[in-house]
Amino acid sequence: MYRILGASKDSYITNKIINNSYRAVDANVGYAGTLDLFKLFDESTISGSDQPIELSRLLVKFNLNPIRALTGSIVDISDSSFNAKIVLKDVVGGQPTPSNFTVIVHPVSKSWDEGVGRDIGKFLDIDVTNWVTASVSSGFVPWSAAGASSEGSLGSTDIDIIGSGNLGDGDGFRSLYKTQVFESGKEDLEIDVTDIVSATLAGQIPDQGYRIAFSGSFEISSSSLFVKRFATRHSSNPGLRPQLVVKFNDSITDNHTNFVFDTTGSLFLFNSVRGTPKNIVSGAAATQLTGASAFTLKLISGGIAPTLSQSFTMSVGVNQFAYGSNFVTGAYQATFAISSFVSALRPTIDLVGSATFHTIWGSNDGTVPFMTGTLVVKAPDRAGSFSHDRQLIVTMPNLRQTYKRASVPRIRVNVFDIAPENAVEFSKLPRERSSLMFETYWRLLDVYSGDVIIPFDTDNSSTKLSIDTNGMYFDFYPEDLHLGRVFGFEFMIRDGNEELIIDKNLPTFRIEQ
Numbered sequence: 001m002y003r004i005l006g007a008s009k010d011s012y013i014t015n016k017i018i019n020n021s022y023r024a025v026d027a028n029v030g031y032a033g034t035l036d037l038f039k040l041f042d043e044s045t046i047s048g049s050d051q052p053i054e055l056s057r058l059l060v061k062f063n064l065n066p067i068r069a070l071t072g073s074i075v076d077i078s079d080s081s082f083n084a085k086i087v088l089k090d091v092v093g094g095q096p097t098p099s100n101f102t103v104i105v106h107p108v109s110k111s112w113d114e115g116v117g118r119d120i121g122k123f124l125d126i127d128v129t130n131w132v133t134a135s136v137s138s139g140f141v142p143w144s145a146a147g148a149s150s151e152g153s154l155g156s157t158d159i160d161i162i163g164s165g166n167l168g169d170g171d172g173f174r175s176l177y178k179t180q181v182f183e184s185g186k187e188d189l190e191i192d193v194t195d196i197v198s199a200t201l202a203g204q205i206p207d208q209g210y211r212i213a214f215s216g217s218f219e220i221s222s223s224s225l226f227v228k229r230f231a232t233r234h235s236s237n238p239g240l241r242p243q244l245v246v247k248f249n250d251s252i253t254d255n256h257t258n259f260v261f262d263t264t265g266s267l268f269l270f271n272s273v274r275g276t277p278k279n280i281v282s283g284a285a286a287t288q289l290t291g292a293s294a295f296t297l298k299l300i301s302g303g304i305a306p307t308l309s310q311s312f313t314m315s316v317g318v319n320q321f322a323y324g325s326n327f328v329t330g331a332y333q334a335t336f337a338i339s340s341f342v343s344a345l346r347p348t349i350d351l352v353g354s355a356t357f358h359t360i361w362g363s364n365d366g367t368v369p370f371m372t373g374t375l376v377v378k379a380p381d382r383a384g385s386f387s388h389d390r391q392l393i394v395t396m397p398n399l400r401q402t403y404k405r406a407s408v409p410r411i412r413v414n415v416f417d418i419a420p421e422n423a424v425e426f427s428k429l430p431r432e433r434s435s436l437m438f439e440t441y442w443r444l445l446d447v448y449s450g451d452v453i454i455p456f457d458t459d460n461s462s463t464k465l466s467i468d469t470n471g472m473y474f475d476f477y478p479e480d481l482h483l484g485r486v487f488g489f490e491f492m493i494r495d496g497n498e499e500l501i502i503d504k505n506l507p508t509f510r511i512e513q
Helices: 194-201 346-352
Strands: 002-014 034-041 053-062 083-088 101-107 133-135 151-153 161-166 173-175 178-182 189-192 210-214 225-231 243-247 265-270 295-301 313-323 326-336 354-362 369-378 392-395 402-404 410-417 439-446 452-454 466-468 471-475 486-495 498-502 508-512
Touching: 002 034, 002 452, 034 210, 053 083, 083 194, 101 161, 101 225, 178 189, 265 369, 346 354, 392 486, 392 498, 410 439, 410 486
Parallel strands: 151 161, 402 508
Antiparallel strands: 002 053, 002 243, 034 053, 034 225, 053 210, 083 189, 083 243, 101 178, 101 210, 161 173, 265 326, 295 313, 295 354, 313 326, 354 369, 392 410, 410 471, 439 452, 439 486, 466 471, 486 498, 486 508
16 A cells, blocks of 8 residues: 555745844745745844844645544554655755755644745735744644744643654654755655654644754754755645655465465455455354454365365464454455475375365364365476566556546456467367466556656555455555546566566556546
């Protein structure tokens, strides 16, 4: 799962000196097209201040509801694959840009209003949020210190930003702010805020967004930094708007079609009632089978049941499948390995390179079968070379030309080898060709601009394809994409020691309301 969450509000606050006569502490730029981060030292004059400093600080908040809705099902915010990152896009407008500075990001502790100001020249639009006031939505709420400057620990009152705290995750009391160094000054802001987002979704940190500023030493130094500029959520270019990128590995790998001897694999069983996932029930009381050791998978050598002579049997515990600590309704998983050195199996393996097993998913006491099937386990591929000399192509048989924003499509992916020496199979009767199974990742491109919207993610596996008995698939979320744009998927296939990029002649689609 790879989600791109947009900003629900953003602005910046400033105490800039106007015409050497007053500071624009009540000015608002909530509807401006850019977020301007600057520091001016002794650039203006104002009564009562020697070598005055003028500052701006950015505020941005993201809509976490799409992730919040998934935290009880497919997303475990404590899982190691969960990752969240703030991305602000640099805007180059011909203006000078500072270099070699550090930006610091804090979670905000109190609610603030975006405001509707636009004037970033003379700062004449009066509204909130501004340098002294956070909000007036539910009564006048000033910042605890001008410029949202009051920093304290998690749980403290009368603070504006949270600098430290204990999130109860075993890491103890620690800093909660993040920093990024800008060497050239032209970089995008990309800061990992995984622990902050996790704590916010868990209700430990207020969901009030972030304050972004120059780090303390740069704010008080005797030099000017003008101007680091990012796009806002009001930018005319939707590709430049602020993002919170959230990643989580929600893939599954079912090995029904590629189980191999001496290698651990997983088999999945999915249960549904009238199209809705439901846990399997057992007994007169219709007890739901949940958690660990919910029931048992029995394997019997030979593909016919009942067998006259059971030369080999094996029982494996079946657990309810879980993403991290979140159990998935109606999904069950058995993970195990079968040795190829079992004497009862060895003659068959030597003869045909595989063995067939009758599978019975049933109650732990063995009296009630839930489903029966067949499993073919193959010997490992052995040859004089790792090279496969394949020519792989990808098809997406159910990809549509348009998708509604509110939908969550499941895209089926087939991979075929069209190399002449591998593609020809002789059969007396027509038969459907099965897809090959690989470790595969997807990415998303804007077709017209060529920009990569969602990259291949091999670190958190958020774009890894799942595998079930019908082949490979993945889900994506059109609500994260821009209306009217044309997009296309590309794929990276790991085939042995190679990584193959499939990016030619693939279909495209458009997002509609």
